[in-house]
Amino acid sequence: MRDRRFLDKTSFTQAWERGREEFKTKISGHEGSVMLIATRKVITIPPTMSIKGAADTMTRYHVRRLPVVDPGTNRLLGIVGSSDIIEFLGGGEKYQIIKNKHKGNFLAAINDSVKEIMVTDVLTLSVEGSILEALEKILSTRVGGLVIIDDDERVRGIVTERDFVFMLADKITNKKAEEYMTTKVITASPGMTLGDAAKIMVRNSFRRLPVVRDEELVGILTTRDIINFIGRNEIFDKIVENRVEEVLKTKVGEIMKKEVAKITKDVDLGEVA
Template sequence: MSKDPSASYKSRDRGPIEFESKLHEEEGRIMTIAERDVITIPPSLPIKEASEKMVRNGVRRLPVTSPGTEKLHGMLVTRDIVDFLGGGEKNQIIEKKHNHNFLSAINDPSKIIMDRDAPYADNKSSISDVAKILIEKNVGGTPIVDKERKVVGIVSERDFARYIPSPAQTRVEAHMTQNVVTAEPDLFLIDIMKRMINEGFRRLPVVDNNKLVGVITSVDVLEYFGTSEMFEHMSSGDAKDAMAIEIRELMTKNPITVDPKADLGETARRMEKHGYGGLPVVENGKLVGLITERDIVELLT
């Protein structure tokens, strides 16, 4: 079974892919694919400002570093924001600590919703070892630290997707998730956020009358909050009105799709070009799967 719960199973016929020798050559060199210009935040930065920083810089995760030492203190990722806004237990901060006063809660420091136990990798790690961390810990990226635990880089599934050769000599259908769970366009945002947290989804194809009409992702939720668009839907300091918006208002409409026979490497380049972490797989007008950056990372483990 795939580690991405968006589907019930994957094909076991993975097909040929020839870059094991390249992996061997790069062993111990994770910094060759890591982003060195890392955007970090202090633990005290308000949640709202951290979200705005994510959106402004187009990132899904921010290492939280201690002022002065610059040592890794934790990680704040898109999932934490979704959890806080209403998807999971972190929403209790709004409901109980702030008595539903959303405008007060978003000024709490990021450290209260960050993951203090987020995984990280040593800058001497091999590329394949870091890929294993992402898969085993079920995370989309991880900071790279030196021997003093100072952040010197960060890698994401996208960095690994760039690493796959093009063409890769293997088709999308051999690696995609199948029997994809979908959503309806009239579902409320709060329901989708709860599903993302409780079931581990990052993205859901949106289907109307058996036709693919969009894709809703955790990044869409982040942008709704981080751009302050949601405040236009609030009638008071309570965010419930803003969370009652239908996902058709936020989803990416008429999404880019890929054919199951397409080459995986060429598909990875296409995902990178358009900045998508996953693409619906469509054959003869029918949704037959979902291919994601995580599926590509699995090739390295």
């Protein structure tokens, strides 16, 4: 089944060849071509940082994933993404940390160490790797990004699906949006609770949920909206008795984005990007 988030490898390669003159042709040391598109100034966190601190950091730097590193050596230990925090809030197995370890005490739970929810089996690529190697790994695993490391497992960069989207921006791909769009769309309503929306996101590996009222699109809820809800401390307005259930009862309409970018199905993917 075609991965609808990306062009297939052949189509992507053709688009890359058409636009490669716009990229640097020289790279430093023995770095591979992946470093041409990688973010080199990676925001990392130590394993001792709190879960709330991780959400704050994501909000401050507008990122969805944070490599967790040894503060002394910068060696990669794990990674925490916005989806891990959503799962922790009530969308999946990591919610058991709140329910069992902290007995539903929300403040105690979000001040627990990020190492409790981080993923230790991190998708990585050598600093000498190529752009197509990175693309193949992301496509085959359906993970939204990978960490670039050196021989000592120190973080040297990060590449996400967005980097590949940027490579296609404004390039004619001869591929229409309708060839890759999802037609069976799962939606939320403004009155749906955050807890129910989080479950849908985790169960389906979604980062976005269109919000519909009476068959009309009225907004969109993203993992970033939920992270910002925590990182900007708006979440504390919902707490009276310090119970996680108070947070999960928040309505989607309170935190969703109301302005939604729209396109028609016949638009070229390069324009979509």
